[in-house]
Amino acid sequence: xxxxxxxxxxxxxxxxxxxxxxxxxxxxxxxxxxxxxxxxxxxxxxxxxxxxxxxxxxxxxxxxxxxxxxxxxxxxxxxxxxxxxxxxxxxxxxxxxxxxxxxxxxxxxxxxxxxxxxxxxxxxxxxxxxxxxxxxxxxxxxxxxx
Amino acid sequence: xxxxxxxxxxxxxxxxxxxxxxxxxxxxxxxxxxxxxxxxxxxxxxxxxxxxxxxxxxxxxxxxxxxxxxxxxxxxxxxxxxxxxxxxxxxxxxxxxxxxxxxxxxxxxxxxxxxxxxxxxxxxxxxxxxxxxxxxxxxxxxxxxxxxxxxxxxxxxxxxxxxxxxxxxxxxxxxx
Numbered sequence: 001x002x003x004x005x006x007x008x009x010x011x012x013x014x015x016x017x018x019x020x021x022x023x024x025x026x027x028x029x030x031x032x033x034x035x036x037x038x039x040x041x042x043x044x045x046x047x048x049x050x051x052x053x054x055x056x057x058x059x060x061x062x063x064x065x066x067x068x069x070x071x072x073x074x075x076x077x078x079x080x081x082x083x084x085x086x087x088x089x090x091x092x093x094x095x096x097x098x099x100x101x102x103x104x105x106x107x108x109x110x111x112x113x114x115x116x117x118x119x120x121x122x123x124x125x126x127x128x129x130x131x132x133x134x135x136x137x138x139x140x141x142x143x144x145x146x
Numbered sequence: 147x148x149x150x151x152x153x154x155x156x157x158x159x160x161x162x163x164x165x166x167x168x169x170x171x172x173x174x175x176x177x178x179x180x181x182x183x184x185x186x187x188x189x190x191x192x193x194x195x196x197x198x199x200x201x202x203x204x205x206x207x208x209x210x211x212x213x214x215x216x217x218x219x220x221x222x223x224x225x226x227x228x229x230x231x232x233x234x235x236x237x238x239x240x241x242x243x244x245x246x247x248x249x250x251x252x253x254x255x256x257x258x259x260x261x262x263x264x265x266x267x268x269x270x271x272x273x274x275x276x277x278x279x280x281x282x283x284x285x286x287x288x289x290x291x292x293x294x295x296x297x298x299x300x301x302x303x304x305x306x307x308x309x310x311x312x313x314x315x316x317x318x319x320x321x322x
Contacts, residue, residue, distance in 0.1 A: 057242075059249055074204050077211035080289045083251030090245040093238035099203065 026111035027126035031104055034064035035123035037071065038098040042115035042124060050108035051115055058101045059086035161215040161281050163190045165274065166205065168198045170228040171264045172220030179267035186271060187278035189215075198222070198259075199232025206243045206257055211289065216256045216281040220273060223261050233261065255280050256287065 003011065011017045042051040062078055063086070065071035092100050113126035167173040173194050179186070191214075195201060198221030209217045219240055221233040237259055244254035258280075260273040 059246060062246075070204065074207055077204070077207040078246065078250060080211040080291055081207070081247070081250065081252050081287070082290075083288070085250075087249040090242070090249050093241045095235050095238035096203075096242045099242060 026129050027113045027116075028129060029104070029106075029109055029111060029113070029116065030125040030127060031102075032123045032125070033058070033061055033101070035066065035121050036061065036102060037069070037121045037123070038100050038102070039120060040097075040100070040102070041118045041120060043102060045114045045118045047112060047114060048108050048110045050105045050110070052103045052105075054101045054103045055092060056089040056101060057092045057099045058089045061101065160286065161189045161278075162213060163187075163216045163218060163274075163277055163281055164193060164209040164214040165190050165218045165220055165277075166193050166195050166198065166201050168221040168233070169194055169196055171222040171226075172198075172260070172262055172270055174264035175220075175262050175267045175270035178264070179271050182267060184267065184271050186274050189278050189281070190274050197227065197229045197232035198236035199227070199229060201236050201239060203239055203243050203246070206240070207246070210247075210252075210256065210287060215284070215287045216258075216277055218257075218273070218277045219259045220270065221259070221261055223263050226263065252287070253284055256284070 040053045043053045046052075059078070062071050062075035065075050067076070089101065111126075111129065116124040116126035165172075167176060173192070176186075176192055198219050201219050206217045206219070219236050221236055222228065224233060224237070227233045240257055240259040243257045247257060248254045258277060260270075260277075262269040262273065
């Protein structure tokens with residue numbers, strides 16, 4: 001989450017202060033797009049804006065969806081009709097809300113795992129950070145004196 | 147209703163169009179046109195919906211996957227939905243299904259949206275005829291996994307039903 005001006009000022013007064021997250025917070029976020037139902041809960045909950053609802057929909061998400069799910073049923077119907085592999089993502093009209101691909105930006109991600117906790121479809125996994133991985137550092141730290 | 151022939155030799159009577167009709171407008175218009183004994187193309191099957199806002203992409207695609215050659219959604223005039231904005235949702239969903247179909251190589255004209263008020267039965271009939279004209283100009287919708295075992299539709303049913311009628315007719319002639 002970006003710092004407020006006041007926060008930035010306080011941080012500048014702390015000797016050796018920086019925004020590096022503590023070890024164990026920066027989880028590795030793994031998204032399973034085929035399980036995603038497109039509800040957008042992750043995008044709503046994300047504190048850093050790393051997950052966003054896109055304006056397009058990847059048709060392969062329907063074809064890969066597990067059998068018995070709503071997207072899976074739609075994918076099964078589409079598989080019977082299709083003449084060739086999908087041409088690529090389709091643009092989604094404004095009022096179609098759930099058939100959207102979530103755009104996940106790894107650079108903005110803090111690794112807090114809020115998206116994984118809130119995901120109703122268990123499509124996001126927050127794995128513990130690897131011991132040798134560098135701690136995640138939000139983009140806002142740039143320009144802040146260390 | 148004369149069946150128009152297509153290059154493949156199939157007639158429009160072999161096709162099926164599923165029409166999802168809003169109860170407040172299109173279905174009322176269909177009712178009125180039936181009361182006026184206006185003939186509708188024999189290809190159309192009406193499905194009553196409480197509002198076109200209930201129609202989901204799954205309804206449209208399953209209808210196509212299960213044997214329909216075209217689907218149409220008939221709802222209220224834009225801005226006159228009885229549930230305020232149901233038909234706006236339907237317009238966007240139909241557009242989405244058209245894009246899905248297009249991306250996998252199926253003609254997007256197979257799915258269309260029409261709007262009319264309850265007092266316009268001729269508009270409903272015109273919409274159905276328009277859809278029937280478009281669909282009969284397209285080849286039958288190919289589906290994977292059903293090959294020759296495609297479910298018999300009214301074309302086959304009419305052929306098997308013709309024999310007893312002929313028998314009945316000839317026996318009636320013999321008795322006379």
